Amino acid sequence: MQFQEIIAQLGEAANNNSLNQTPGLNPQIIQVAAIDEAKTGSLSYVEGGKFAKAIATTKADALILPLDETLQAQASEREIAWIATAQPRLLFARIINLYYQPFKPSRGIHPSAVVAPNTQVGKDVYVGANVVIESGVTIGDRVTIHPNVVVYPNVTIGSDTILHANCTIHERTQIGSRCVIHSGAVIGSEGFGFVPTATGWYKMQQSGSTVLEDGVEIGCNSAVDRPAVGETRIGRNTKLDNLVQIGHGCKIGSNCAMAAQVGLAGGVTIGNGVMLGGQVGVANQIVVGDRAIATGKTGIVHDVASGEMVSGMPNISSQLYRRLTVMYKRLPEMYRVYKELKKQK
Amino acid sequence: MQFQEIIAQLGEAANNNSLNQTPGLNPQIIQVAAIDEAKTGSLSYVEGGKFAKAIATTKADALILPLDETLQAQASEREIAWIATAQPRLLFARIINLYYQPFKPSRGIHPSAVVAPNTQVGKDVYVGANVVIESGVTIGDRVTIHPNVVVYPNVTIGSDTILHANCTIHERTQIGSRCVIHSGAVIGSEGFGFVPTATGWYKMQQSGSTVLEDGVEIGCNSAVDRPAVGETRIGRNTKLDNLVQIGHGCKIGSNCAMAAQVGLAGGVTIGNGVMLGGQVGVANQIVVGDRAIATGKTGIVHDVASGEMVSGMPNISSQLYRRLTVMYKRLPEMYRVYKELKKQK
């Protein structure tokens, strides 16, 4: 496909973006690539930051640039075709779809799958080899269940949802439409409920269930527990990365994103549009408001207000955190003065 | 079941607890529920803290309360049946058992399971679809092995133990009675043993084994490694949450609890009744005494004495940690004073 054809096909030319005006620049694009790895025939993108300097050396023939005239001039000078847009990464994502089709297995139920007789199966479903579906499960239209997945009894799986290989869905879990459960993830498993007694731990049965609303994505080897009573719930279009732990009874809003290795203890409430960086931990029963952000490794042990950005352990505002981090390194000099003063007294 | 019948059945009326004296209060209980989600016909509990105020608004018809007369009076005023007891959560856990039976598959070996001919199988065992049992494995009475589990050679599994779907038990592992291994957990895998040499890492074979004593529970996607020589051992009734890492050669006592994403490096010794909060890390060869507690995200790099409570990275006493956390936020004002003093000199 040629560059101008790509732009036209996505309707981007008419979209209030800038285009390189160098006459005759319309390279053949055979692949999409990262700017620092691009070969001839590649289209790449720059969002800013440290990748911007790669414009000077990239072998890409076309670039998606931000609305930054300096970068645009650099690209023009090197006779690289470009389009400038407010969200280069989004446009790049859309162009990837022109060059790449994700693996989609053919429809049907593999003969080696073990599917309970009372399973309700929708249209155009794929159930891969060695999948096991227990009793009372409902599977929507166009659902894809990759090999070696296990689905416990009375689970509901909405249409167009994808379960990747080796994931496990426990009893009574409700999974919405257009969800993706990645390999090794475990959904609806027993919450960690042990009551201390004089004779040891008393196991609290986890009679509740887990609900994933439409468009939820759960990363590889993540675990979402069900509670003793009631629900664990993850809201519409919320995305979890790999190795994330969601404790029993958490209520998570819509459109959140949690990076890898985040851990939520039991009964946590998370609003809508919340973003948690990698390895963030959230303590029992904490409430985090809408659109709050926690940077990587934050330990949230105090409630977080809507829109607040927090860091550190225990969590404080990210602004204060940055100041304290600078101060912290000055402790040795402060200590020296303090010691002198102490002597003088 | 009616409220009075539940109390009688558990023998709690005679148990030195208080009971609501409002005459005629004996609601029909159709379900157990969290206090803030309860509908008519529900029984809930309050242990204290922020849930106590829900007594004013809950739709529950019966409550288990702590030994707190103010809360009891509030419930009585709203004509909610209640029983007050020293451990509300424990009583609630016992009542859940009257309303909920966990999923228990029927007995027998599924024809798709691949079981080595020399496997010793006890009575009333369940081996699910696509389970693979290698050579020399011993399976006790009433063991439940859910689908797609893999058991390597020479493993022993005690009676009444449950292995959930997609977990993996490696060679020579000994699992006691009444253990639960949750989905995706890996037990007895090779410890991370690489010796640096001039030509790169030399792999140390992990000839030891892993032992889980009776009543141990291992959370989803957790990993318990075996050592180069000797044993990794987890003591009686110790409970591990999801995504926990136990390094090679660790010795863990009985009745411990470790929250999600805890990580123990190699050769760690943990006493009895130890509690580790979420995302706690413990360094190589560290010793943690009986009944010690580490709050979430603690990095234990110094030994911890019996009964001690630690926090922070590196670990200090939780008491000191709380003080330092307050002081830390005062660094900017301290710095201002320090700077002025420096000028004056």
Added chain:
Amino acid sequence: MQFQEIIAQLGEAANNNSLNQTPGLNPQIIQVAAIDEAKTGSLSYVEGGKFAKAIATTKADALILPLDETLQAQASEREIAWIATAQPRLLFARIINLYYQPFKPSRGIHPSAVVAPNTQVGKDVYVGANVVIESGVTIGDRVTIHPNVVVYPNVTIGSDTILHANCTIHERTQIGSRCVIHSGAVIGSEGFGFVPTATGWYKMQQSGSTVLEDGVEIGCNSAVDRPAVGETRIGRNTKLDNLVQIGHGCKIGSNCAMAAQVGLAGGVTIGNGVMLGGQVGVANQIVVGDRAIATGKTGIVHDVASGEMVSGMPNISSQLYRRLTVMYKRLPEMYRVYKELKKQK
């Protein structure tokens, strides 16, 4: 085997090491063991540190010691046969190989495995029960694929590589020779690529692939994602422990070691010979130079130079970190003095 025979067989007598000169000391060694667990007939080792004092009490009949004459004298006095060498742990690892052969299943493809017809299979391969191999996969000579592994389309697996039970290899992944993928690990899964838009997250397809070079080892339940474009790459002989997260597009050099629960965000560059302690986190696009070391729980948010050793969150030099950790505990006394000074003004 007798002690002298072991030493001779490994060629260590001629190797510039010291040997116990006590005449006639040549015990029969029936097993290898940890020094504090050794029984009669055991060979153990001491590398130094807190295990050294176990020389006084061990029941081991032979020891591998460091080049430390005090320890050697202690062992001689107790009439324990010993050899002293610069790297006791390495010699011990070599001796384990004389006493232990890891489990190696017999060759062939199990009839329950589901292998796509166009799979290219090398010589002397083992494909275990219920393994699923999708279309277009190439499997080298002597590869071992344990039960319930799933391999997505167009994967390449080099010779002598071992895939442990229940791991998952996603589309287009290239695994080198002599790699080990432990149970539950997921390689080549979709990177966490979501672009924020006014209407929610836009999913960026992950058209790239993951490459593991020769000799790479990936721990249990770890996840290595593939990127939107280009490669995620792990260099020759790099070893990852359990529950490690490698984000999309990371480039990791050779001979690195990462302890359990390390997490790398997207696009991280790691040099050769880098060592990351347990629970270390590395932020997006960070560059870590050759032979750098990060101690446990470090949060790397600034680039790390070659050979540097870093600690803390945010990362600082380990030397400064140790000083600040000491200072930190003095904050309360410093605060008292500063407060007084403030009053005096």
